[in-house]
Amino acid sequence: MTRIGRWIGSHLVLTGGLLVLLYMYIPNIIVAIMSFNDSSGARNLYAFQKFTWDNWLNPCKPDNLCSSVVTSIEIGLLATLGATVIGTFAAFGLVRHRFRGRTAMNLVLFLPMATPEIVMGSSLLALFVAAGLGGQLGFWTILLAHIMFCISFVVVTVKSRLAGLDGNLEQAAADLYANEWQTFWKVTFPLVFPGILAAALLAFSLSFDDFIITNLNSGQTVTFPMYVWGASQRGVPMQVNVIGTLMFIVALAAVIIGELGARRRRKAIASR
Amino acid sequence: MSQVSSGTGRDLRLVGLHKTYPNGFTAVHDLDLVVPQGSFFALLGPSGCGKTTTLRMVAGLETPTAGTISIGESEITATKPYNRPVNTVFQNYALFPHLSIAENVEFGLKRRKVYDSGKQVKEILALTELEEQANKRPGQLSGGQQQRVALARAIVNRPEVLLLDEPLGALDLKLRRAMQVELKRIQEEVGITFVHVTHDQEEAMSMADTVAVMNQGVIEQLGSPYDLYTNPHTTFVANFLGRSNLIKGTVVGREGTGDDAVVKVDMHGTIASIKASKVHTDSKDGWLGIRPEKVLIQPEGTAIDAPGSSIPGCVVTDASYLGVSTDYTVRMPWGQEIICFEQNTGRRGGLIPVGTKVDVSWRPEFAFLLDASQDAGAGRQED
Amino acid sequence: MIATARKRTGYLLILPAAVWLAIFFVVPFYSLLATSLFDPEGSVLTGYDVTWHFANYWDALSEYGTVMLRSLWYAAIATFFCLILGYLLSYAIAFKAGRWKTVMLVLVIAPFFTSFLIRTLAWKMILADDGFVVNALQAVHFLGDDGRLLATPVAVVAGLTYNFLPFMILPLYTSLEKMDPKLNEAAADLYANPFTRFWKVTWPLSLPGVVGGTLLTFIPAAGDYINAELLGSPNERMVGNVIQSLFTTQGNYALAGALSVSLMVIIVTMVLVYVRRAGTEELL
Numbered sequence: 001m002t003r004i005g006r007w008i009g010s011h012l013v014l015t016g017g018l019l020v021l022l023y024m025y026i027p028n029i030i031v032a033i034m035s036f037n038d039s040s041g042a043r044n045l046y047a048f049q050k051f052t053w054d055n056w057l058n059p060c061k062p063d064n065l066c067s068s069v070v071t072s073i074e075i076g077l078l079a080t081l082g083a084t085v086i087g088t089f090a091a092f093g094l095v096r097h098r099f100r101g102r103t104a105m106n107l108v109l110f111l112p113m114a115t116p117e118i119v120m121g122s123s124l125l126a127l128f129v130a131a132g133l134g135g136q137l138g139f140w141t142i143l144l145a146h147i148m149f150c151i152s153f154v155v156v157t158v159k160s161r162l163a164g165l166d167g168n169l170e171q172a173a174a175d176l177y178a179n180e181w182q183t184f185w186k187v188t189f190p191l192v193f194p195g196i197l198a199a200a201l202l203a204f205s206l207s208f209d210d211f212i213i214t215n216l217n218s219g220q221t222v223t224f225p226m227y228v229w230g231a232s233q234r235g236v237p238m239q240v241n242v243i244g245t246l247m248f249i250v251a252l253a254a255v256i257i258g259e260l261g262a263r264r265r266r267k268a269i270a271s272r
Numbered sequence: 273m274s275q276v277s278s279g280t281g282r283d284l285r286l287v288g289l290h291k292t293y294p295n296g297f298t299a300v301h302d303l304d305l306v307v308p309q310g311s312f313f314a315l316l317g318p319s320g321c322g323k324t325t326t327l328r329m330v331a332g333l334e335t336p337t338a339g340t341i342s343i344g345e346s347e348i349t350a351t352k353p354y355n356r357p358v359n360t361v362f363q364n365y366a367l368f369p370h371l372s373i374a375e376n377v378e379f380g381l382k383r384r385k386v387y388d389s390g391k392q393v394k395e396i397l398a399l400t401e402l403e404e405q406a407n408k409r410p411g412q413l414s415g416g417q418q419q420r421v422a423l424a425r426a427i428v429n430r431p432e433v434l435l436l437d438e439p440l441g442a443l444d445l446k447l448r449r450a451m452q453v454e455l456k457r458i459q460e461e462v463g464i465t466f467v468h469v470t471h472d473q474e475e476a477m478s479m480a481d482t483v484a485v486m487n488q489g490v491i492e493q494l495g496s497p498y499d500l501y502t503n504p505h506t507t508f509v510a511n512f513l514g515r516s517n518l519i520k521g522t523v524v525g526r527e528g529t530g531d532d533a534v535v536k537v538d539m540h541g542t543i544a545s546i547k548a549s550k551v552h553t554d555s556k557d558g559w560l561g562i563r564p565e566k567v568l569i570q571p572e573g574t575a576i577d578a579p580g581s582s583i584p585g586c587v588v589t590d591a592s593y594l595g596v597s598t599d600y601t602v603r604m605p606w607g608q609e610i611i612c613f614e615q616n617t618g619r620r621g622g623l624i625p626v627g628t629k630v631d632v633s634w635r636p637e638f639a640f641l642l643d644a645s646q647d648a649g650a651g652r653q654e655d
Numbered sequence: 656m657i658a659t660a661r662k663r664t665g666y667l668l669i670l671p672a673a674v675w676l677a678i679f680f681v682v683p684f685y686s687l688l689a690t691s692l693f694d695p696e697g698s699v700l701t702g703y704d705v706t707w708h709f710a711n712y713w714d715a716l717s718e719y720g721t722v723m724l725r726s727l728w729y730a731a732i733a734t735f736f737c738l739i740l741g742y743l744l745s746y747a748i749a750f751k752a753g754r755w756k757t758v759m760l761v762l763v764i765a766p767f768f769t770s771f772l773i774r775t776l777a778w779k780m781i782l783a784d785d786g787f788v789v790n791a792l793q794a795v796h797f798l799g800d801d802g803r804l805l806a807t808p809v810a811v812v813a814g815l816t817y818n819f820l821p822f823m824i825l826p827l828y829t830s831l832e833k834m835d836p837k838l839n840e841a842a843a844d845l846y847a848n849p850f851t852r853f854w855k856v857t858w859p860l861s862l863p864g865v866v867g868g869t870l871l872t873f874i875p876a877a878g879d880y881i882n883a884e885l886l887g888s889p890n891e892r893m894v895g896n897v898i899q900s901l902f903t904t905q906g907n908y909a910l911a912g913a914l915s916v917s918l919m920v921i922i923v924t925m926v927l928v929y930v931r932r933a934g935t936e937e938l939l
Contacts, residue, residue: 011751027775027817030781093667105669111680112680116877117879118879118880119918120680122915127687129690148680169369174333174353174354175360176380177355228776229772244769
């Protein structure tokens, strides 16, 4: 006990930081615990009743839960693809080219990040209604909206990676007999790729998790966050906690595997 | 390298090369230059003198405003960088961080679809003593190793001209000296024309056959390190390459003909003779220049080992003992302070104390005369 | 000639993004403006007319002015708490984590892969009336016997703080990470105590991160309605709740539009003033 006390005394800031980190995990821990909760016949959905594996064994039991997850994944993948392609092009244009209107473009790209979602969502709804699409809100209007708000984040992420790229490397490639095309694919792209990948991951998580904009423009289509929202009015099925925990585990596993893979590659190269 | 004198085959030729940037700054001013095939050529100058811009124009990374660049008979002024038989060792190496050392070295060969690239890579890694590092990434290498990779990556392509942009600038002093020897050895082994850009005069002089001293976009003087040092044509060269004492003088007459011709200069009452081949002014006034190690001093009244007149009535105002040599600062009778480097041969059996009255002299053949309109402080390095 | 070609490539590269944002961000904003000037008598069925009905704004602000102020106030408090917590954690990661830096950064981002709605619902559970937290606070008489956390401003602000904390941490970490730890040593060498070192060296150098982080926290927090809806009661309603329900359940597009535009104008004005005062215009 005294040893721990002393460590805390000499690492006050780190201890404080770790406590903040712990705070950030409280809901995740609760969600993980509740995913094993047997809520059948329970009066109070907000307390742990009885341990069960049922929720993990039958995650799709509640109506529409899994179909909403599938819808969210579909929209997420398409929005990621669209936003990453469009945003990466724009990032290259903004970093590598000088032209009139660059400042204006930078501002237009910044604004979606500085606009409250409720304003963006309601203005899109106003547009769709004005365009006579009020009755056709759904999958495609959600997708259009998601691509829109993801573009800015992709541009920012790719831009910072691109700006950190040493321009000498491309000149070195040109000096070593690589034409413009080869320089791009052999040097520029591999070096910017981690940035593009990070941007794509960010876009997917933004799209998958979006509720406010989606809710205003979804018509009858139900994404996963909308399912949760709807369910929360009545009482959330415990399977939602399974999905939440799964998302957390999958994302964490992806990060860890990616990092371990990169480390092993580095080691293999070093020892070969 | 003297057998590859100019005029044969594939010399690098710059004619009227000019570069003005869009912001109006002229970096290179109507440059004419011939770099003989197979020579080790150094472009020496302070930062901002236009040497790197010149190099980048040769590499094709910068477009000249006017003028032409050619290698032998083929003009390459507008050729894309990747179509030129020219390779560059970049200042900070610009090694591809995502590729291994072997892949870095192989990069150019692959682009040109050379079929036995693997073998060539092996050979060049052996030449640069990098076999052990072949599968590492640039980030895992030391500065000196990275430098050798940059060199290997360029020369494996057997370019006609290799450009080196301050290649040793990022290394510490000891490593730099070692790499100078290494570079010279490799150049002699592969026989490629090296154009080396540097601001370090010692580096330029120790490696290059020919040095061009550049200042404000023009070449001030071009020649062998020996010629540049012993016979500078401008105050800039006199000060930038080593150090010089510049003393105001007036031409009073000429004597002799041919190799024996001398110009007599009145230097605050003392007449000094300067070889006509070392006189670089037509006007009456001039700067008489003498290198500090050529200046001899002796306590008043003792004999000086030099022909010609000596200047009496000087005083030692400062002495710094450096082990091999001692740097003296001496105040001349007319108030100017000059410097004098003396080898500590033990001949005198001790240092000359500050305040001692001394006589100063030098052999006339070591002096040179520069134009009085030039700034006596040009090119002087404060270090 | 080369320059023109490069310029053309530049335009081509940004064209898709420019068009997309023009159609789905700029034009909608115009539609929103138009909507805010509709005749409020219209409906989805009978159609709307732009009647330059500026009275919508008057109606919106007189009816929902307190809600608007409450939103800004809640967002400001949440931003303040985010700044304190976020600074502590970012500082710890940047300077104290040593070789655990990457791990800690991953750990900061990881919880947010669970949908934020689910996490907010978890908070609802934690703060519930018969939950552990309330019971504990009642036991130490911090809360009265019938005191509660759920459906109070405390719960809403806590939820906002929790939800937007990473938006504060990432910019803060980026600017702290760039700082040379030697600067701190230099300040110590020049007789600065730890407190002075923080205020005179670390804090000023982290200002770009502070400004970026507070903006990224404040803006979404001011427009949020999830936390107010799930953790609050009608007394804690925020402007987002009002806009949302006017649009979807009440169908009063004109009033919703006016309120939306007002929120945007207020936030942009505040951001501009703030950024100018902080002397960090280059962030924009």
